[in-house]
Amino acid sequence: MEKQDIDRELREAIPWLVWEIWKARNSTLYAAKTNSPYFVVATALEEAKEWLQQQALSQQEHSQSLQRQVIGERFWTKPATGKLKCNLHSSWIKNSFHIGGAWILRNHEGDAVFHARDAFLPMVNRLAAELQVILWCLRSLNELRIISCEVWSDSRAAIDALTSPEEYPKYRSQIIKIQQVIRVMREVSFHLSSPKANSLAKDIACSVTREGRFTSYLARGGPAWLHNRIESERRGRR
Structure with a gap:
């Protein structure tokens, strides 16, 4: 995970890969299910990418929220006449x-x-x-x-x-x-x-x-x- 020459998304997907391997192992032992290693890897990459995107959105939203507070957008205001x-x-x-x-x-x-x-x-x-x-x-x-x-x-x-x-x-x-x-x-x-x-x-x-x-x-x-x-x-x- 510390090797910078490997793509960041791949490095940060390792915890999800371990988790998907664990789930695949359990389904094989207890449900006699055959798991494709390609599917395990693809699922781990997809889950990791989704989590990283949500983290980025959350950080962006927090940063923009702080910026709005700095410029003074703080209070509720009435809509225009006739509007709801x-x-x-x-x-x-x-x-x-x-x-x-x-x-x-x-x-x-x-x-x-x-x-x-x-x-x-x-x-x-x-x-x-x-x-x-x-x-x-x-x-x-x-x-x-x-x-x-x-x-x-x-x-x-x-x-x-x-x-x-x-x-x-x-x-x-x-x-x-x-x-x-x-x-x-x-x-x-x-x-x-x-x-x-x-x-x-x-x-x-x-x-x-x-x-x-x-x-x-x-x-x-x-x-x-x-x-x-x-x-x-x-x-x-x-």
Whole structure:
């Protein structure tokens, strides 16, 4: 692994290769399964590449988040007159836990119109979780006959995947489903939010993973326990 003349992706795939050999050994001993060594190597390389890509995305997102905070994009702002603004968030811990999802819809005066919360089955990573929550959110809005709104997420990877889907082939199925809902609605635009400006949606979503609130619901207005913060943002207080 320390030999610099060997390609980095090959060197860093060694732990996955060892793991795939171990799994192949067990399936041979306990399930009498014949494993192709070519398949074992190919699977290890694919898994390693996926992990490295997600690590790079996570680091990029963290770096860009810090940059946004430096330039001052910190607070939630009202949409233009006549527009609706929907903030959403997915609370993803790791792929063995349920995902928490939430969205809150507000009008140009800053009043909460609707909000919702739900729990979802585990996903492989935060990007897949965020796309799942975006799909759920858009379907909910469409069922409420809301056909035009701004959708704000603090996941840069999710926004990039929706604006440049050809660069995210692994998530093609999820992206196509989102595009199908968008075509039914009149106008949907996606925007990147700072974590601070998206904190209300985040706190509602995290109540699923932190407090085990798995009961889904959709309600008018905003949650009572966040009323003061919603009012503070409506009045523009920091």
